[in-house]
Amino acid sequence: MSEVHAARRERLRDRCAAAGSAAALVSRPANVRYLTGCAPPGTVLLVGPGPEDVLVHHRHPSGDLAEGRLPDDVRGVVLSGPEGDPAVTAAALAADRKAEALAVEEHHLTVARHRAVGGAAPGVRLSDLGSAVEQLRLVKDEQEISALRIAAEIADQALSELLESILVGRTERHLALELERRLIDHGADGPAFPTCVGTGPHSGAARHLPTDRRVEEGDFLTVCLGACYRGYRCEVGRTFVIGTTPADWQIELYDLVFAAQRAGREALAPGAACRDVDHAARHVLESGGHGEALGETTGHGVGLEIGEDPRLSPSAMGKLDACVPVTVEPGVHIPGRGGVRIDDTLVVRPPTDGGPELLTITTKELLAL
Amino acid sequence: MSEVHAARRERLRDRCAAAGSAAALVSRPANVRYLTGCAPPGTVLLVGPGPEDVLVHHRHPSGDLAEGRLPDDVRGVVLSGPEGDPAVTAAALAADRKAEALAVEEHHLTVARHRAVGGAAPGVRLSDLGSAVEQLRLVKDEQEISALRIAAEIADQALSELLESILVGRTERHLALELERRLIDHGADGPAFPTCVGTGPHSGAARHLPTDRRVEEGDFLTVCLGACYRGYRCEVGRTFVIGTTPADWQIELYDLVFAAQRAGREALAPGAACRDVDHAARHVLESGGHGEALGETTGHGVGLEIGEDPRLSPSAMGKLDACVPVTVEPGVHIPGRGGVRIDDTLVVRPPTDGGPELLTITTKELLAL
Structure with missing residues (x-):
């Protein structure tokens, strides 16, 4: 080393x-x-x-x-x-x-x-x-990427275990703490950033700080967490629906954010302008009438820090290179109602290498828990 | 407000x-x-x-x-x-x-x-x-002090609950996480700083980061934690011995650090020079042959940040005022063997008000757990 x-x-x-x-x-x-x-x-x-x-x-x-x-x-x-x-x-x-x-x-x-x-x-x-x-x-070597890969595996693991437990009635704070304990159980140095758990009206908000609100039937539940492994930090975020059947508005909003996130992921390529990747995701939400509810960035680099360059935003300069790990994380938060956020960590790779490498592999189907 | x-x-x-x-x-x-x-x-x-x-x-x-x-x-x-x-x-x-x-x-x-x-x-x-x-x-009003008092109660509570559980075989990391969960259960905004749990050879070290070492019979166990309540941060640290009877060297070292910490606490008064408070604690350890093992400070102010002015160290300038909350936390760490640290948060008060007000009231007897 x-x-x-x-x-x-x-x-x-x-x-x-x-x-x-x-x-x-x-x-x-x-x-x-x-x-x-x-x-x-x-x-x-x-x-x-x-x-x-x-x-x-x-x-x-x-x-x-x-x-x-x-x-x-x-x-x-x-x-x-x-x-x-x-x-x-x-x-x-x-x-x-x-x-x-x-x-x-x-x-x-x-x-x-x-x-x-x-x-x-x-x-x-x-x-x-x-x-x-x-x-x-900015550009990571394979040793750095493999640390990120392990960090992502740990976060995926912690998330999947949480999904197997009963969620209704538990508070955002407790779910966040349990996730952080599981990250450490699976070998993380610690959480990559404060774990974000948002239920009901808090769902879909970026960087929401967990409160004492309890998970209720019919809620959207947004979880965003990351592991730090040998100093390298990844990020994964998913939104679930609690209870039997999602409401129509929930399915519609989920499909829209999912489409935006997929568009962002698919735009990742060496040489792609950062603002174009942002635009790909943002455009889908705007077409669906939710451009306003979107934050100022739709993704960012990760590595030894969780918010590194590049930034994926309308004003971002510069282009992506191969071997740059970034998040793609568009979301919609409707005040008073909640929303959806879907967040992956990926490594930019050329099409000849199969395109962007997805590090966080937790399913992005809308799960009803 | x-x-x-x-x-x-x-x-x-x-x-x-x-x-x-x-x-x-x-x-x-x-x-x-x-x-x-x-x-x-x-x-x-x-x-x-x-x-x-x-x-x-x-x-x-x-x-x-x-x-x-x-x-x-x-x-x-x-x-x-x-x-x-x-x-x-x-x-x-x-x-x-x-x-x-x-x-x-x-x-x-x-x-x-x-x-x-x-x-x-x-x-x-x-x-x-x-x-x-x-x-x-620097000088706190009574509203600030009452926030610190609640923070100290929360930390004392979390610590006392931990002591009722079985400790042998559990890792430093898990004990630290459990303490942090209990802080939040009892109403803290969060931990005031990363909780420090040191077992055996790690005991007595300041700011030790928890590892996967498990608690063993005969260990010293040092725990240092704090709650943040409405932004105000306190600190409490104690050292315990695990198992039936402490060894002679453990009793001797504990008594020495206890005497040093008491000397520091008793030196707190409005008008006392910060370096004199440090000297009171440091002198006891030096007389006992453990001056080398001591860190550079024996205490510091607390409030909206955990390491505020004043500093209690040999080179500190300035004097204490009434209504200044400080920690008194001398410790001895012997590399490879472990040690003892005892840490309280107190508020400087004049003798006419009964002298320093102890916020962290967990017992300082040497408990064998």
Whole structure:
């Protein structure tokens, strides 16, 4: 694994050199993890100047998060006190090494930290690393995709077990907690994001926070969950109907969202514009008279973070590449009544490889539970 | 409640005026919540110029997080798109209102956001609000303390129920999940922080992340948990011994940590220097030969965030005030062997009011379970 991370740091080094900076200070946790495979809270990574990279971190109380997983080719520097900022120590180190310029993550460092970093490295010109590491993270290698595949299997498993239990009378909070317990039972590091369970009037809403409302006969029930496995996060969302037979409006709305979600999935291809994928899904809902009820995005990238680039929205720039994992998750929420949301994680693949690879395989038929 | 928040904003306005700024942009979530009582994710608050304060936020998908709880005397501005930054909109509004200066939270805004805020308010001088709101938050009113008291009751309750169940053979992960479920059962918004359960060699470590290790006979078991109630977060930690009779080294270590924790608690008083409280606890452990095994702090403030000011550490500046809630949590972790941690949340009160008020009342006797 250590070579994978070394190769990623090498790519970053090349980008920095091209931008005129021989050293970079990486502080965003997911970026540090991507480049080293480990990230105790607050850790920063100094890449260059020179061949040796340095991780600066606090002494972790349990000890095993940091030193145990440090790559062989990265030097670790442990701060002694609790008040020190690893970014400041790293900047001083860059100055000791006679760096002329140091590229920092201006979208992550606060103004106050940036000032302290500058103060610790007099004579070093601070520049903006921008989202250079996020751009490296966009296209995943097969090792990353297989972590996502396992994360998706875990989420599918937790969901399918829940469906076998009795749901009527249980609260949204309890269903969410049970799902999170099952994720961990099946080997997840933890939930990829707070599990969303919406019943009746709460169904179909994105990022609904579970309440004490209980599942009732005739409800729509929307569940959206994800597992985090070795740092990689996936997402699956389904809507069910509770009781015997769905009402006509429920079948109609479900069919519409299903058609929109399928259109979004089918639009995924290397070279497809992100906004076109969004449009494919959005257009179906708009034609059905539910464009208003749709959120601002119909999907997003996933990986070490749950909301990564690319975004699938009307204003999104850029095109999809092969090996980019994204969600496709259109939904309709009608205030006071509820709605439907269907959410999959897929990996963009060329048609010659069979097209988009569906990671979350729970059925999308309308199940009456 | 609305008057409480209006009074807090008035105090902030006074501080800003004294510092030469008629307007402040508050972006740190706990600060926004403190000043308005509500804080959908990403919300920012513009205080002044002029009498009207404005909350700028994204349309929340569920709708009920924002509008439902907006104070009457604060105007809400909802962004239409997902890409916009509420801080940028608020800055433009301050410019429209002819603000000369706008104080922003430089310890919270990233460099990139700060630049965008400045770009949206040409002709407005950006200054640093610093930790003005955090300083207002330091001393709690009785309403805040009663929220903390309820949070502590919930955590005590969850812990006491766990102790009645059979523990041997269960994993740290499962015990942590069960505690979190019980917190919610008893009315918590959620856990105040990730619940820490450490068995055997993991016992006594601060912020230990639960693993699949199972509880065994003869283990020390350290549990540290907290409830969040109406946004307020408390903390309680205890160490137990599993099985019939504790070993001699266990009794000895427990007595030492207990004495250190008591010394810390007894040092809490209005006017006491934070470093002296730390020293009181630390000195006991050092005298017992375990100063090395101690972390860098022995306690910290709690409130809308779990790790607030003040910090109880050797390098801490400042003194305690009445009505400041803090944790006292010395611990010893011996690598490979385990250890003891005892953690309470207390409110600093003058001796005339009976001295420090203990919120977490679970017994601190060494229980053999």
